[in-house]
Amino acid sequence: MDKLENGDYQIFLKKQDRFYFVDSKNPENNKIMLGKTVAKNLQNQSGSVPLYSNNAKIKLKQLFNEFDFLISKGLDFDTSFEAIGKELEQTYYQTESILENLDKKILEYVEENKAYARPNTRILKTIENLQKERTDLHKTLK
Numbered sequence: 001m002d003k004l005e006n007g008d009y010q011i012f013l014k015k016q017d018r019f020y021f022v023d024s025k026n027p028e029n030n031k032i033m034l035g036k037t038v039a040k041n042l043q044n045q046s047g048s049v050p051l052y053s054n055n056a057k058i059k060l061k062q063l064f065n066e067f068d069f070l071i072s073k074g075l076d077f078d079t080s081f082e083a084i085g086k087e088l089e090q091t092y093y094q095t096e097s098i099l100e101n102l103d104k105k106i107l108e109y110v111e112e113n114k115a116y117a118r119p120n121t122r123i124l125k126t127i128e129n130l131q132k133e134r135t136d137l138h139k140t141l142k
Contacts, residue, residue, distance in 0.1 A: 013036075015034065015035045016035060018034060019034075056095040056098050059094075095140075098137065099134060099138060099141075102130055106130050109123050
């Protein structure tokens with residue numbers, strides 16, 4: 001969790017992280033929630049739309065770092081490079097598919113927003129965040 005200059009907070013959660021919430025007054029209300037549930041609850045309470053990072057982006061960065069490491073060590077082309085190359089190719093195709101899905105989601109939200117007499121701010125923020133996610137993933141891919 002980071003505190004921003006304007007006093008707001010920026011929180012980074014993984015969807016599968018587990019959080020244990022304790023209610024000291026009513027212990028029967030104690031519960032475990034996954035990160036995706038915590039993000040949904042925070043979204044409902046704050047009205048902010050979360051910005052999601054993408055596993056493909058993380059995987060691409062990791063593969064590029066592995067390639068750079070092997071090259072910096074002056075290693076010859078061997079099975080390590082070949083394995084990373086195959087994994088990079090699979091991740092590339094997965095990323096292309098994710099980009100196509102993001103495009104479809106953006107179009108769906110644009111169409112949904114057209115149904116309102118005035119622009120729906122929640123939908124506009126969701127579109128904006130999907131576009132940021134898409135741009136960020138596309139930059140990583142290129």
